[in-house]
Amino acid sequence: MATIQDTQPHFSLVMSTKDRTVEVVRFLESLGRQSDRSFELIVSDQNNDDRLAPLLALFAKRFPLRVVHSTGGISRGRNAALPLARGKIIAFPDDDCWYPPHLLAAVRRLFEKHPAWDVVSGRSVDEAMHDTQGRWLDQVTVGDRSNVLRMGISYTIFARADVVTEAGPFDETLGVGAGTPWGSGEETDFLLRALAAGRKLIYTPELFVHHPEKVADYSRRARDRQFAYSRGLGRVLDKHRYTLAEAFSPLARPLAGAALFMARGQCDRSLCYLRVFFGRSLGFLGH
Structure with a gap:
């Protein structure tokens, strides 16, 4: 499945997904409301069935969308999709996050205003704008080894395409579904490799992505x-x-x-x- 776009999109959004449908619909609908329309979505489908096929075909009529099939966890899923990415800025949305309407426009303005910035990240919040998945910094911060753990989570990270190429593929031993004991950390590993390559990482609370809080109980x-x-x-x-x-x-x-x-x-x-x-x-x- 693919839609044709003659010009290079500004954003490539690489999403790995498995076992979710309702949440994927919410994300796709949030893309349909973006004020900046220069993007493509590349879905790495890890389902064992075709549950998403009709849904993705429907949204492929609204914006550029391509699908690859992969197995073996979120990092393998992203690595399978990345060769198709054509955008100047690459992001890695979760299949249960959703974007506020002007997110991509805000990210583009920041990168254009600050050409020395290589990676930009922001907050994770719920519908009520409460922090989720961590306690996020409240001011613009330059990333380094001492604070990178609080600089963002995968779906709030936006990186220039050349940074993604230089940092290399995601470590497939890390992350959900990897089949190893290490069920997260792939985005932190990516950020640390970008920092080691001399790239500039900026966190700003101005940017935020919606995501539910997963630790809603302590069962x-x-x-x-x-x-x-x-x-x-x-x-x-x-x-x-x-x-x-x-x-x-x-x-x-x-x-x-x-x-x-x-x-x-x-x-x-x-x-x-x-x-x-x-x-x-x-x-x-x-x-």
């Missing part, structure tokens, strides 16, 4: 998910040779949180933070 299932995510982050710290001193804050912070919530009698929440601590520690030790 065993949620704790297990956080454990896998945390091992991925620890693995990235180890991969990029963080010293214990450099890694101390991300390793120790969840342990402090576990102690705090235990003191408040919030045992389930304390256990969740404790699983995060053990997950990050195991990943940092290479496990």
